[in-house]
Amino acid sequence: MNATIAAEGGISFAPSAEVLDLAERTRAFVEDELNPIEQKFLLEGRLDFTERAKLEVKARDRGLWALEAPTEYGGCGYGQVALAFAAEELYKSPIMFGPLPGDIFGGSPEPALYLCTDKQKEKYFHPIISGEKHSAYAFTEPETGSDVAGITTTATKTEDGWVINGTKKFIGWIEYADFLMVFASTKPDAGARGVSCFLVDVDAPGFEKVRQLPTMGDQWAPWELRFADCHVPEENLLGQLHGGFKVADEQLTHGRLKIAALQLGLAQRSIDIATKYAKDRETWGKPIASRQAIQFMLADSEVEVQAARLLVHKAAWMADANEPMRTEAFTAKLYAAEMAQRVTDRCLQILGGSGYLRESPVQSLYRQARVWRIGHGTSEIHRWMIARSMLGLKSTD
Numbered sequence: 001m002n003a004t005i006a007a008e009g010g011i012s013f014a015p016s017a018e019v020l021d022l023a024e025r026t027r028a029f030v031e032d033e034l035n036p037i038e039q040k041f042l043l044e045g046r047l048d049f050t051e052r053a054k055l056e057v058k059a060r061d062r063g064l065w066a067l068e069a070p071t072e073y074g075g076c077g078y079g080q081v082a083l084a085f086a087a088e089e090l091y092k093s094p095i096m097f098g099p100l101p102g103d104i105f106g107g108s109p110e111p112a113l114y115l116c117t118d119k120q121k122e123k124y125f126h127p128i129i130s131g132e133k134h135s136a137y138a139f140t141e142p143e144t145g146s147d148v149a150g151i152t153t154t155a156t157k158t159e160d161g162w163v164i165n166g167t168k169k170f171i172g173w174i175e176y177a178d179f180l181m182v183f184a185s186t187k188p189d190a191g192a193r194g195v196s197c198f199l200v201d202v203d204a205p206g207f208e209k210v211r212q213l214p215t216m217g218d219q220w221a222p223w224e225l226r227f228a229d230c231h232v233p234e235e236n237l238l239g240q241l242h243g244g245f246k247v248a249d250e251q252l253t254h255g256r257l258k259i260a261a262l263q264l265g266l267a268q269r270s271i272d273i274a275t276k277y278a279k280d281r282e283t284w285g286k287p288i289a290s291r292q293a294i295q296f297m298l299a300d301s302e303v304e305v306q307a308a309r310l311l312v313h314k315a316a317w318m319a320d321a322n323e324p325m326r327t328e329a330f331t332a333k334l335y336a337a338e339m340a341q342r343v344t345d346r347c348l349q350i351l352g353g354s355g356y357l358r359e360s361p362v363q364s365l366y367r368q369a370r371v372w373r374i375g376h377g378t379s380e381i382h383r384w385m386i387a388r389s390m391l392g393l394k395s396t397d
């Protein structure tokens, strides 16, 4: 266990040597490989697929691959605390290199894929670790995102498997994916209790990419997908029949930790840039850093990023200790996502017009931060879940 807080008789905030080593190696990767291409990325707003593939090779050469995958499967076996440190370092770069939310550098199967049977592991789980395959997660539909019970994509049983029909929207990383985890209703009257998850190859007959959906975030351009009598074999059911909600919950809880951790990187980089600028930039003969208005923006940002870091590290530590941390993951992601938005906004303000230029990393970090009050569960749904846990309410209340 890579616990940052691993004290006997007290609390220690000292990260282990293993955690510090991973953070340092991630920082070196960012400095050597990402910073030199940062300006090109900022102006173009995207990272070319071949460039991404070359970076993956460079990351692997440095041992920055399959960080989370268990050692018995050939991965590094890092815990969530170590991954939180790595995510913070990697996401100081606006270049959206890591295929989040499932992973950091690549090579670690998404949490739901741990439910694979041995046969499924051969085809889908191990090839992710070896780098031969990438996955995507298809839950959201044009008519429903937050409301799990509202899924209208159906999977109907046939003699030799399942036939999927329906439309999915906002599905990310499809251009890199070899297969998808597709959520479909297998018992239409049962709401969330009648949803199942299927592993669908991108070359399955009946699967179609309808259109890409460019967004305000650099690189983010999810897809609308159609399933028209798309046949999947019986053995491609992931987890239990009608147990899709559990699959989704498993996936989303662990994803939330990484999303929360990456906000620390976005925010800290923005603070570092704004602090330097405030010291260098003079108005009326004095650095703007001498003005209380600027100092308060910096101080509020520093307080918030530190508070978010504590929430993230605590939830990660609980995950490493195998303690239930669903509510802590909701709390960390909610606060970190909203913190990152406030911090990147303040830092952009400190930079004045220079912050608004495409060449400024802060404008990209600001736009990227915005999605996380929506993606992987909106802030409103997070507040609802936290309150439900506080009040002891059930999903039917």
Ligand SMILES: Cc1cc2nc3c(=O)[nH]c(=O)nc-3n(C[C@H](O)[C@H](O)[C@H](O)COP(=O)(O)OP(=O)(O)OC[C@H]3O[C@@H](n4cnc5c(N)ncnc54)[C@H](O)[C@@H]3O)c2cc1C
Pocket: 137, 138, 139, 140, 143, 144, 145, 146, 147, 169, 170, 171, 172, 173, 215, 220, 221, 222, 371, 374, 375, 376, 377, 378, 379, 380, 381, 384
């Ligand atoms: C860039 C991007 C990438 C994405 N990638 C993926 C992906 O790879 N796979 C995937 O499956 N999905 C993905 N999504 C979808 C994302 O998870 C959904 O957009 C999100 O869950 C919200 O769903 P929605 O957009 O349908 O909003 P809705 O659920 O329609 O919500 C609309 C508004 O109403 C609020 N609201 C809804 N219900 C309640 C309630 N009960 N109480 C209070 N407020 C409520 C919401 O908080 C929100 O403000 C992605 C989205 C984006 C923008």
